[in-house]
């Protein structure tokens with residue numbers, strides 16, 4: 001994998017052949033999401049998605065911040081036309097093309113675009129000192145990459161309004177209670193806990209994992225009727241994989257399945 005300027009990418013994370021780590025790496029500015037950083041995130045994510053050995057991807061920051069938002073210094077003098085020409089949202093859209101599960105491991109601040117980036121992942125595991133928020137209103141703007149949409153779908157209208165209109169942060173436990181975060185763990189064991197979850201997912205049938213991810217995400221895009229239809233078709237599709245035959249055979253034979261990803 002190529003060397004990037006603003007992120008660190010590790011394959012074979014903790015010597016696991018199927019787990020990769022992508023770490024945001026602009027610690028001096030709390031991992032503020034510059035356009036270059038986001039381009040690198042997408043380039044690396046798409047490369048990991050193409051790598052047949054990788055089954056699960058972790059996205060993380062550092063102890064102090066997952067990311068404290070878009071780079072304010074970079075955009076403060078922008079005109080709307082600068083923003084259009086910069087086309088930074090293209091990167092965000094491309095993230096949704098990644099077919100493998102992405103787990104956000106969040107310690108410290110996940111604010112503004114940082115919270116939105118965590119929400120672009122498939123699930124969020126938080127350290128107990130993590131703080132989430134959409135503070136854009138405090139600097140005279142509003143969220144631009146899902147803070148009014150994904151956040152609202154995750155926590156409901158009233159809690160979303162409170163966060164978006166005040167800009168106040170919520171802690172990890174409040175985020176878990178509201179449904180933004182799947183699980184809160186001690187900050188110091190976050191990466192170990194996330195690794196354990198990734199090992200479980202990496203052990204599942206890879207094609208079924210992709211189809212399951214796709215089906216859950218479809219719940220945010222369609223009516224219930226269409227979503228159910230989509231799910232059923234993906235369910236049928238798993239029956240064309242060798243791994244489905246192996247999974248059910250192994251169950252009947254009372255042994256562990258051996259999945260090969262086809």
Ligand code: CO8
Pocket residue numbers: 028029030032033034038068069070071072073088109111112113114135136139142143144145
């Ligand atoms: N952009 C640029 N620099 C930042 C950012 C940021 N978002 N956040 C922190 N920094 C820098 C600070 O300027 C400071 O730099 P320096 O040391 O050179 O002065 C350094 O990081 C450390 O920050 P603080 O000294 O402020 O640390 P504190 O512990 O006192 O405070 C906070 C931490 C509370 C996180 C504080 O830094 C803060 O409020 N940051 C800004 C949070 C924010 O407003 N985020 C929203 C930004 S707008 C946005 O995300 C819109 C998204 C739109 C779509 C995304 C497109 C890419």
